[in-house]
Amino acid sequence: MVTVVGLGFVGLTTALGFAEYGHKVYGIEANPERLDTIRQGELPFLEPGLDEALTRHLGKNFIPTSDWETAVADSEYIYYCVGTPYGKDGQADLTYLYGAIEQTLAAIHDEKYRVLVTKSTVPPSTTQSRVIPFLEERGVKIPEQMGVANNPEFLREGHCWDDFMNADRIVLGVSDPQSEEKLRALYENCGCPVYAVSLNTGEFIKYLSNTSLACLISFSNEMSVAADAIGGIDVAEAFRILHLDDRWQHGGIRAYFYPGCGYGGYCLPKDTNAFYAVAKSNGFDGAILKNVIATNDAMPEITAKRIMERAGEDRSVCIAILGLSFNAGSDDVRDAPSAKIIRQLNDHGYSNIVAYDPVAIGEFQKHYQVDCRYAGSYEEALAEADLAAITTAWPMFKDIKEKTDKPIVDCRYIL
Numbered sequence: 001m002v003t004v005v006g007l008g009f010v011g012l013t014t015a016l017g018f019a020e021y022g023h024k025v026y027g028i029e030a031n032p033e034r035l036d037t038i039r040q041g042e043l044p045f046l047e048p049g050l051d052e053a054l055t056r057h058l059g060k061n062f063i064p065t066s067d068w069e070t071a072v073a074d075s076e077y078i079y080y081c082v083g084t085p086y087g088k089d090g091q092a093d094l095t096y097l098y099g100a101i102e103q104t105l106a107a108i109h110d111e112k113y114r115v116l117v118t119k120s121t122v123p124p125s126t127t128q129s130r131v132i133p134f135l136e137e138r139g140v141k142i143p144e145q146m147g148v149a150n151n152p153e154f155l156r157e158g159h160c161w162d163d164f165m166n167a168d169r170i171v172l173g174v175s176d177p178q179s180e181e182k183l184r185a186l187y188e189n190c191g192c193p194v195y196a197v198s199l200n201t202g203e204f205i206k207y208l209s210n211t212s213l214a215c216l217i218s219f220s221n222e223m224s225v226a227a228d229a230i231g232g233i234d235v236a237e238a239f240r241i242l243h244l245d246d247r248w249q250h251g252g253i254r255a256y257f258y259p260g261c262g263y264g265g266y267c268l269p270k271d272t273n274a275f276y277a278v279a280k281s282n283g284f285d286g287a288i289l290k291n292v293i294a295t296n297d298a299m300p301e302i303t304a305k306r307i308m309e310r311a312g313e314d315r316s317v318c319i320a321i322l323g324l325s326f327n328a329g330s331d332d333v334r335d336a337p338s339a340k341i342i343r344q345l346n347d348h349g350y351s352n353i354v355a356y357d358p359v360a361i362g363e364f365q366k367h368y369q370v371d372c373r374y375a376g377s378y379e380e381a382l383a384e385a386d387l388a389a390i391t392t393a394w395p396m397f398k399d400i401k402e403k404t405d406k407p408i409v410d411c412r413y414i415l
Contacts (some may be wrong), residue, residue, distance in 0.1 A: 001023070001024045001025075001026070001074045001075040001076060001077075002015075002018050002023050002024070002025045002026070002075055002076070002077045002078075002079060002186070003025070003026045003027075003028060003071040003072060003074075003075040003077070003078045003079065004018070004025060004026070004027050004028070004079045004081055005028045005078065005079065005080050005081060005082060005100045005104075006028070006029065006030075006080065006081035006082040006083070006096075006100070006120075007027045007028075007029040007034060007035070007038060007044075007064065007081075008045075008081065008083075009045065009047065009155065009157055009160055010081045010119060010120070010153050010155060010160075011027065011029075011079075011081030011082075011119075012027065012038070012043075012047075012050065012054075013047070013050060013155060013160040013161060013164050014079060014081055014119060014153070014164070015027040015062055015079075016050060016053040016054060016057055016062060016161075017053075017161075017164040017165060018186070019053070019056075019057040019060075019061035019062040020053060020056075020057070020061075020165065021186075021187075021188075021189045021190070022061070022189065023061065023186065024061055024063075024074075025057075025061060025062050025063070026063050026064075026065055026070070026071035026074070026075065027062060027063065027064045027065065028065060028066060028067075028068060028071055029064060029066065030066070032066070035064055035065075035066060038054070038058075038064045039058075039064050041054060041055055041058050042054075046158075047157070047158070047160050047161060048158065048159075048161065048162075049160075049161035049162060050160060050161045053161060068103050068104070068106070068107040069107045071107075072104055072107035072108060072114075073107065073108075073109070073110070075114065076112065076113070076114055076115065076182065077114065077115050077117060077182070077183075077186060078104050078114060078115070078116050078117065079117045079119050079151070080097055080100050080101070080116070080117065080118050080119060080120055081119045081120055082096040082097055082099075082100050082120055083096050083120070084096070084097060084120045084121060084122055091123075092121075092122055092123050092126070094122070094126070094130065097118065097120060097122070097131070098134060101116065101131070101134065101135065104116065105135075105138055105140070111145075113145070113146065113147070113178070114146055114147070115146070115147035115148070115149055115179045115182050115183060116131075116135075116146060116147070116148050116149070117148075117149045117150065117151050117183070118131065118149075118150045118151070119150070119151050119152070119153055121152065121153070121206055121207075121210075122150070122203055123203060123207065124200045124201075124203040124204040124207060125200050125203070126150075126203060127148060127149070127150050127173060127175075127199040127200075127202075127203065128175070128199045128200055131148060132148055135148065142175075143175065143176035143178060143179060147174075147175075147176060147178055147179030147182065148175065148179070148199075149172060149173055149174045149175070149179050149180075149183060149199070149202075150172075150173035150199060150202045150203055151170070151171065151172055151173070151183065151202070152171050152173070152202060152203065152205060152206035153206075154167070154168075154169075154206070154209060166192075167190060167192045168192060168193075169192060169193050169194075169195060170187050170190055170192060170193070170194040170195065171195050171197065171202050171205050171206075172184070172187075172194065172195065172196045172197070172202065173197055173198065173199045173200070173201060173202020173203060174196050174197075174198075174199065174202075175198070175199050180196045183196075184196070212257070215288075218288060219288050220239070222286045222287070222288045222289065223235075223286075225284055225286070226275070226279035226282075226284050226286055226289075228284075229279055229282040229283055229284035230278065230279065230282050231282075258413060259413055260299070260337075260393070260411065260412050260413070261299055261300060261303045261337035261338070261341060261391055261411050261412065262296045262297070262298075262299030262300055262303070262337045262340075263296055263326070263337075264326030264327070264333075264334065264335040264336045264337050265326040265327060265330075265332050265334055265335060265336075266332065266334045266335070269296070269335045272289065272292060272293055272296075273293060275289065276289040276290060276293060299337065300337045300340030300341045300344060301340075301344050303337065303341050303344075303389075303391070303411050304340075304341045304344035304345050304348070305344075306409055306411065307319060307341070307345065307387070307389045307409050307411070308345070308348060308350065310387055310407050310409050311350065311386075311387050315348075315349040315350055315351070315352075316352055317350070317352065317386045317387060318352045318353070318354060318384055318385045318386045318387070319345065319350060319352065319353050319354070319385060319386070319387050319388075319389060320353075320354050320355070320356065320375070320381040320382060320384065320385030320387070320388040320389065321338055321341065321342060321353060321354070321355040321356070321372065321389055321391055322356055322357075322378070322381065322388055322389065322390045322391060322392070322394070322397050322400075323338060323356075323357055323390060323391040323392020323393070323394055323397070323412075324336060324338045324339075324355055324356075324357035324360045324361060324363075324364040324391075324392065325338075325357055325359065325360035325363075325364075325392055326338075326392070327392065327393075328392055328393045328394045328395065330359075330360075331357075331359045331360040331362075331363050332360075332363070333360050333363045333364045333367050333368070334367070336364070336367075336368075337391065338355070338364075338391045338392065339364070339367070339368040339370060341389075341391060341411075342355065342368075342370045342371075342372055343370055346370060346371045346372075351371045351372075353370075353371065353372035353373070354372065354373055354374070354375050354380075354381050354384045354385060355372045355373070355374050355375065355381070356374065356375040356377070356378055356380070356381035357392065357394075358378070358394060358396065361374050378396060378397070378403075379403070382400070382403055382404045382406070385406060386406060386407075387406060387407045387408075387409070388400065388404065388406060388407070388408050388409070389408075389409040389411055390408070390409070390410050390411055390412050390414065390415075391411050391412065392412065393412040393414045397414065398414055398415065400415070401415065
């Protein structure tokens with residue numbers, strides 16, 4: 001049995017989705033008008049496919065109610081799909097979530113193990129640093145008496161039902177094995193991959209998804225304004241042709257949607273700076289482009305600091321820099337982040353550096369004068385080093401944990 005608190009777009013979709021999986025679901029709704037509409041078999045909003053699901057499950061697997069006592073008593077899972085609006089300072093307002101949790105606790109009169117699941121979108125660390133302390137202040141022992149988790153949603157309004165029933169992934173933010181086991185059982189029939197991650201990671205994935213989309217929209221808008229400033233550009237046609245790039249069609253674009261050491265090579269640094277300059281000279285100072293450049297320029301220093309944090313204060317420690325080309329599959333070292341990282345390490349007194357790349361050592365030596373030596377093989381670099389840092393995503397480096405037990409800084413997030 002599942003109780004879903006809040007029957008808006010997310011809550012009603014979640015409740016009916018679980019009903020479609022074959023679970024028994026209570027739907028609690030505080031708004032009497034909305035609750036009455038749903039009880040009559042009608043949707044309080046337009047959402048294709050959800051109306052038919054409501055007809056199928058109303059009074060059978062799905063029971064809309066305002067009776068907290070009965071719903072909570074019968075349920076092993078309490079899902080919170082309440083509003084988490086943001087205030088003037090941008091912080092999420094958890095008033096409705098806290099209120100729903102209070103009502104849940106007031107309705108519990110037994111020792112049944114329940115999992116309280118936040119499906120509402122809340123910022124990373126909310127479950128860990130705010131929800132769990134809120135429960136513990138009220139005498140609840142987590143996870144001995146009760147499990148706490150988050151289960152972010154990835155639903156588009158107008159496509160909620162299809163997105164739930166044909167999900168591409170389920171994310172479970174969990175902190176204990178019992179909660180993970182119970183939530184996996186809940187999604188046993190979902191037919192898609194289920195990923196159990198830490199509480200903070202679960203919440204972060206939702207924000208990563210939404211903010212990346214917001215960035216893409218904002219960047220597209222900024223580029224249209226820059227195009228208007230320059231003049232003579234058909235923006236709609238330009239974007240249509242951009243989308244014909246095979247990387248958009250078959251997933252190759254994902255390689256650019258991943259953190260690393262900063263972009264390098266010939267095209268991206270040159271063209272990004274040049275376009276920003278021409279837009280600015282035409283009266284438009286694009287904030288996103290300006291900060292794209294600033295963020296990229298800062299990444300080698302940030303990466304070097306990550307390496308130094310692992311290396312510690314001993315400046316004699318041997319650091320292996322694995323990868324010199326700006327990108328795997330190429331010997332192009334123009335504007336390579338690896339050179340900037342080595343220079344940063346040198347500037348901070350780390351001169352015992354051994355560098356290796358399967359194809360780019362010769363080119364690197366031609367272009368850069370840095371304080372390091374070069375290994376003749378991957379194995380040689382690992383043998384010499386006290387610490388290894390992966391700075392180019394060569395596939396060969398993915399087996400590094402099988403080759404060494406020395407500390408590794410995965411600057412390209414390939415492990």
